[in-house]
Amino acid sequence: MGKNSKNKNKSASNKNQSAANVTTHAHDAQSSTKQQQQHQAPIKRPTLTLQKRNELSSLINALLEIGFKQPANPKEEWDQYLEIQTLLHRVQILEAPLRRTSSNPTTEARLANIENFYRWATENGLRFDGVRIAQFQGYELGLEATRDIAEEEVLFSIPRKLILSEENMDLDYSPTQFGSMSNLKLSYVLMLEALKPDSFWKPYIDLLPERYNTVLYFTTKEMEMLRGSNALTAALRQCKAIARQYAFLYNCTVKASRADKFNSMGQTFKEQFNYDLYRWAVSTVMTRENLVPRSRPLHSGDDSASQESETIAALIPFWDMANHRQGRVTSFFNIETQEMESSAQFSFKAGEQIFIHYGDRSNADLMIHNGFINPTNPKDYVCIKLGLGSSDPLLEQRAKLLQMMQIAKNTELQVLPPPKYISSELLAFVRVFNMNAQQLEHWITSERAMDLLHVDCALETTLESKTWQYLQTRLMLLLRVFPTTLEADEEQLAAYKKGELYLCYVEAMLLEYRVLEKRVLAAALDYAKQRIKT
Incomplete structure (x- = not known):
């Protein structure tokens, strides 16, 4: 089966990566005061009435209650899934005014954003040769060879500055402690950046799909097709976990005390956070993340050795456009140059799609977390x-x-x-x-x-x-x-x-x-x- 979504929890991280701090993307220091004021001027966004907020709070409590309830048997597990979907459907109706307006609702719209992405990425250090983003039947977007490419030839290098990770988190607004869950921190950072009209990563975000084929987007009819399957329980648990996380984060942000002080971005997130945004961010991370080394110690007392061995989840523009084919890992983070480097795992002819290897995974794992399967998967089970x-x-x-x-x-x-x-x-x-x-x-x-x-x-x-x-x-x-x-x-x-x-x-x-x-x-x-x- 071809893939529309692309997961890269790839095992490419022997030399791995991370990202630049969000403060480095502020407008040029030479901007006039007037320009800065215009940049900082609040944007009018839709908000919800107190009545809708009260109804949402009731739904959130119900989600949390069922989210922590352990099913006694498969039937109860399925019934819980149906109940969660009913609650989320009502949540989505109430939150409809808050949905992020995407500039890339179709593959064609995403293609129209490519030139802007190239300009942004190359200005910030992306180097590539013989490769371009293109549309492929059954895959949506992927990477295409523009000339014959030899096996092991370096395809592209992506500097740390372009990599989005938890290290870009707005430290002035962190609503809750995510613990060691680096992927959730990354989802949170992505949501913040998606809500910023002037985000440094906007050219990259404009290339991302509006929705995915992961289980979080399955209808109940589609989920029903997994009845009897080994994958059903894992799929249901994934949906339940994300619904529970959404409810938890809602309570930590939207229901925060009025006495809590937020910066402008924190206030925007508090007002605009919604399930569709969270589902999109989580799916983006699930289908595209890779583990990379931190650029700085997690704690001030960390020594350099522990810093190099510690990894975090990250999104890597351009590299994450490559689709999967079984083979071997050929992407690594170069510690000396602080760049992600990827070489060709096979030789490619001009016009062919360039594939990379995401790692050995079963089709159940690929389907649940990536939104595609591999009919000839030698590592299936x-x-x-x-x-x-x-x-x-x-x-x-x-x-x-x-x-x-x-x-x-x-x-x-x-x-x-x-x-x-x-x-x-x-x-x-x-x-x-x-x-x-x-x-x-x-x-x-x-x-x-x-x-x-x-x-x-x-x-x-x-x-x-x-x-x-x-x-x-x-x-x-x-x-x-x-x-x-x-x-x-x-x-x-x-x-x-x-x-x-x-x-x-x-x-x-x-x-x-x-x-x-x-x-x-x-x-x-x-x-x-x-x-x-x-």
Whole structure:
């Protein structure tokens, strides 16, 4: 599946990056006093009535209440999601006047902003050769080679000055403590910059999508397409977490005491903060962030060594326009030059799209956090939840043996695509789960307990048979949970690709994801059946 959103939680950060302080973007010191006054003049923005604020406060309290409530089962988890969506829908209606007017509602509008972005970026140190931002079918925007490019050739260098991170936070207005959550700090900084008409990063922000294909933008009908899937719980939890964070931040900002003193930007944020803005900022960060080293110590007492090892989330203009293709990481932050450097992971012909590698992730992770999937993902997997029963009389022995192999007694373990099918940890867990007391004692006292991780480990025939029979049964149950069969989904996907069935991008992505997950499970099931026969 192509990608409209672009996540770069990329593992490119061996030499990583950060950003310049927002105070460096003030108007030129040579500006006249009159110009400065004009620059600082307040902008008339819509506000909400006291009645709407009171209703919002009630909705916020309801979101917080359900946000901290742990579901007892999958049905309750789904019901909570529906309740949260109902509350957020009402929130969005009330906050409609506060929605940020985007200058880039379409891909065409974003393309129209490219020249302004180039001018801004090059004036501030961006260096690139043989690369341009272009539109690609199925991807919206990406990077295109304007000439033949050799593998390992440096594509571009981006100075720290252009990188947006928590280090650009307005220190005069920080409504709450985000702790170590650097990605949330970055989302907050992005919201502040998006509300500034004269933001240093405005040319970059004008290139960002207005909305994304992450789960935060799924309709309930689209989320319904994940019923039975391994990815559903993670998707629901993501939506719940963001709704809870929005409600928390609302209470820390909008409901702050009138006695609290804010600078002009803080007051603007207090009045204009809304769920759509937060969802957009969080999605931008989820789909485009990368970890980079700080430019300065977090605490005045930090030494240089700790400074270099500490990383923070950041947005990197131009570099984050590149789409993903499986390969290897070729982007690094050069500590000496204080620049992000990216080289070609493959050779590219003029006119071809230039891809970078975001890192090894499952399709579930890509779909939830990035808004796209990779149909040929060699690093894909499907998780199975497993745990030892508290009433098991052999619980202590099983847990001890699992601990020897560094496997938790309650965990999620991976079913893999061919040719591996079953991960080592999953196989070892099921073996331990099916052992009797004598077998557990034997392996706990053995020096070869790690052999249980290997598929060809020498085990008693009865134990090995029980292991593969358990896996077969579990895989069959996972496939039966889906409301549709693999064959039915494959027929529907084929009809879509032939143009015989209309689906929007997200619906098509979800259908293909479902097919890919079922194929992984079905292939592992066939493998388990073969192991039983042998």
